[in-house]
Amino acid sequence: MKNNLNLVENFYQNSLFTFDSYESFCRIDTIYESPKDVRNVIKIFSENNKPIKFAFEPKNGLVRISLKTGAVEESDILSSLLSINANKVEGYQKFFEKNGFFFPIFSDKFVEIEAEPLLAVISRMRATVELMSQISEIQRKNYEKILTVTLALLLSSKNSIAIGSNKYESCEHNTLYNELDTASQINDNESSLRMDNQYNFIITDSIFGEYKVSLDEYRSYKADYDVLNPFWRRVFHSYFHHQHANKNERLIIEVLFHSFKDIGRFEFVTFNSINFMEEPRWENYIDRFKKAVLDVARIVVAEEINSNITGVYPEYDSTIMEPRWRVESLMSALYFSIFYMKPNLELTRLCENPKCGRYFKVSRTSLKKKYCCTECANRANQNRYRARKKEVTI
């Protein structure tokens, strides 16, 4: 026990922040409102006789320590959370029992949380980590994936989780929405646009230099409500009429405009795919465009992280006469651990065994590692061997 406590003490000295919480009692109810409305509700209360502590240490990530035994119970909590099957709410019950809920809850009564927005919030976190890793991959950047996740984070609606009178709200991408508001103040005056002698408007575009759109095409956007819904009308309006928006705002508008116009019109985006309404023209996704998408991905990641660490404050500890961070919730602690991630030193990757689904850390010095463990690597090898054998027999 003494050794353990020493270990833990050293751990605190090496950690960048700590956070205190409790284990929880958690159950999942399925509510059958009607045949078409079946939903899951998480019922949870805090077990205040089971205190736990989280500490963040760069090498081990966010680590959970039992205050009863002083033992380090689990390291890299973030990867554990992201590895849980995203569609099965049952998987999260164990996580919350061991780690407590994302936000402070009552100890004397159940809090009821709708599963759907909660799962959406976790998906956002997973997407943010995936995007960070994708941006930092050196040779194996998947630009289609980067565009998909960037658009999904940028365009998905805000999720909120209410606990008593408190409300958590997921990130809203203000760089985009502020620009759309600013641009909506500008008149829709086509005579203010530059035109060449072939009746093309010339748009100043930081990705393509001067980009041309014919007068006919321009007018079809304005006339046809089937082509552009109100959201895309605002994006197109900003693209044509606010060409001198500031740099980041302009870049986001340009990436949205060219994704929709040049790659393909789409109805909605999930974290896994863009739901195109026409055959996507990926041949238009050229290098200059990819570079711009990468820049927008960086802005989106920063906005997601910044919006989720508002519950972290610097504080001066009078007992030890040292500065420290006060972290208000497990959610802030998780995002604060993402904040401290150093993609130039290590990445959080999804295991390439399709049946696994686990996330694991890879250091930049061993980027070849594709599987979370040797079991997964062996299984994938066997599958490849079997597939080859089958090919040969056929």
Ligand SMILES: [Zn+2]
């Ligand atoms: Zn694996």
